[in-house]
Amino acid sequence: MRTAEESRVQSGGRKRRSFFVRSTQTTDRGGTPGTPGCLRSKERAVNLAQAAPTAVASGLDPRRWKALILLCTANFMVILDAQIVIMGLPSISADLKLTPVMGQWALSANLLTFGGLLLLGGRAADLLGRRKVFIIGTALFLLVSVLSGLAWNGEVLLVARSLHGVSAALMAPTALSILTNTFPEGRERNKAFAMWSGIASIGATVGLLLGGTLIDWLGWQSIFFVNVPVALVMLVLAPVLLRESKDSGTRRTFDLAGAVVSTAALGLLVYVLVEAPTRGWVSLHTIGLGAVFLVLVALTVVIEKRSAAPLVPLRLFRSPSLVGGNLVTGIAAALAFGMSVVISQFSLGVLHYSALEFGLSQSAMPIAAVIGAFLAQAVLNRIGIRVVAVIGVVLLGAGCFVLTGISPTGSYWADVFPGLILFGLGLGGGPVALAAAALNGIAKRDTGLASGLNTAAFQVGGAIGVAVVSTIVAAHMARAATDPAAIMDGFTGGLVACVVFAVVGLVLAVALLRKRGGGALQIVPEQRTPSAH
Known part of the structure; x- marks a missing residue:
């Protein structure tokens, strides 16, 4: 039985709590309407007092926006490095006396190891610590940049x-x-993905502009040495701005067999796609290695099913959102890389642009991509992942369709610029939704692997786009000696292939991505079990 005094005290406590709750709901700078002026300062104090523990309890890192700049810089440098070498290849080949085959592999070697090791890199981050693996990767990036610049x-x-x-x-x-x-x-993560996508879109164009300038002024070695100061700054800031996180809920065992076989499968797929345009799609080389790839994929599935701690848990692929997000990401990459093959060859070979002129002519696209990325994050929660992804794919396809009107006698502003704007809006906006779809509902312990899957989908899709479009363009160029119009037919055919990619991506997006409520990328809480401790 409660005493009268206890009842009075508890009742008073409830009344006081209800007063404070009412006070903290105001958003008026002057205080809650009807609140006496002498209580307004108290009301603001209550707001601050209650907001502070809420922020702490949420676990938000106050340095997270600075950390985002660091993370986007890392992604920017990865993309910049891949693009800038394209501009330097003629000078590098002449100075080091590279054969045409070696010159091709100076570009493809990076793509091969990057694509092949993405899953392993993502899972290593989950198991060993994400900040630790990021720092190791950045340190290696610095060292090999120096080695590339000193290559004799x-x-x-x-x-x-x-x-x-x-x-x-x-x-x-x-x-x-x-x-x-x-x-x-929610909104914060959507904004972070918009910045990630927008800066990534800028990286390729900056690579073209910066590459030509550095080579003309300082020589080809400078395109590698430019990475060094940036990598040094990232190494200094990473321990300060990034929190360490890793999978602490399960045994940290390493699936060596799965790692070897899945890495071999991905690497072989990239190799086949790189070589297919040269060796032929129906050559014994391509068909034979394609068959080996399928065997490795089947073997990977068998190994992962039997493994107690698989590198790639097959349960992840039960999510239509993850599967759809990655498939459409691959399609978007095929469009982006395929379109770049056509526009670069058309601008440099037909319009005879210099490297700097070409870079400047392409600058409209990344600007549009940044706009598209921030528009996408603004509406993602309201209209959902699927709608934003569909709009992005449609814009990519529309951009390629408009670009089919290019001609040697046409105008950049009339024929090229509108297509680049449409394509750029899709290139920036689509990946914001697709990244959310690919990582939606993923347990925290699997975010590194899921990120690796998403990046691998982009790399493999890009390789497919380059392979298919290059094959189409090359087939028409073989007739150019007797039929000058064949060159433009090849460019048109390559762009039509990109439009077909967009149609496939549209179907996949509609079929696999959920309608609404998917704007917020959700992380599933860890499910602890007695054996996990």
Whole structure:
């Protein structure tokens, strides 16, 4: 039985609490309407007192926006490094006396190791610590940038470019995973993904502009040395701005067999796609290695089913959102890389633009991409992942369709500029929704792997786009000696292939991505079990 005094005290406590609750609900700077002026300062004090514990309890890192700049810089440098080498290849080949095959592999070696090791890099981050793996990748990026700049022959350069891919496979998925774990679901994470997508879109164009300028002024070595000061700053800031996180809920066992076989499968797929346009899609080389790839995929599935701690848990693929997000990401990458093949060859080979002129002509696209990314994050929670993704894919396809009107006698502003704007809006907005879809509902312990899957989908999709469009363009160019119009037919055919990619992506987005409520990227809480401790 409660005494009268206890009842009075508890009742008074309830009344006082209800007063404070009412006070904290005001948003008027002057206080709640009707509140006496002498109580307004008290009301504001109550607001601050209650807001502070809420912020602490939420676990938000006060340095998260500075950390985002660091993570986006890492992704920017990975993309910049891949693009800037394209501009430097003629000078590098002449100075180091590279054969055409070695020159091609100076570009492809990075792609091969990057694409092949992405899953391993993402899972290593989950198990060993995301910040730790990010720092290791950044340190390796710094060292191989120095080695690339000092390369004294083609063999050294190929080794360095291969190691560049390894560093990128550690940095890119880990940075995306850290971003996912740093920002809470909803508007903040959507904004973070918009910045990630927008800055990534800028990286390629900056690579073209910066590459030509550095080579003309300082020589080809400078395109590698420019990475060094940026990497040093990232190494200094990473321990300060990034929180460490890793999978602490399960046994930290390593699936060596799954790692070897899945890495071999991804690497082989990238190799086949790189070589197919040269060797032929129906050649014994392509068909044979394609069959080996399928065997490795089947073997990976068998190993992962039997493994107690699989590198790639097959349960992840039960999510239509994850599967759809990654498939459409691959399609978007095929569009982006395929379109770049056509526009670069058209601008440099037909319009005879210099490297600097080409970079400037492409600058409209990343500007539009930044706008598209921030528009996408603003409406993602309201209209949902699927709608934003569909709009993004439609804009990509529309941009390619408009670009089919290019001609040697046409105008940049009339024929090229509108297509680049449409394409850029889709290139910026689509990935914001697709990244959310690919990581939606993923347990925290799997975010590194899921980020690796998403990045791998982009890389493989890009390789497919380059392979398909390059094959179409090359087939028409073979007839150019007798039929000058064949060159433009090849460019048109390549862009039509990109439109077909967009149609496929549209179907996949509609079929696999959920309608509404998916704007916020959600992280599933860890499910602890007695054996996990």
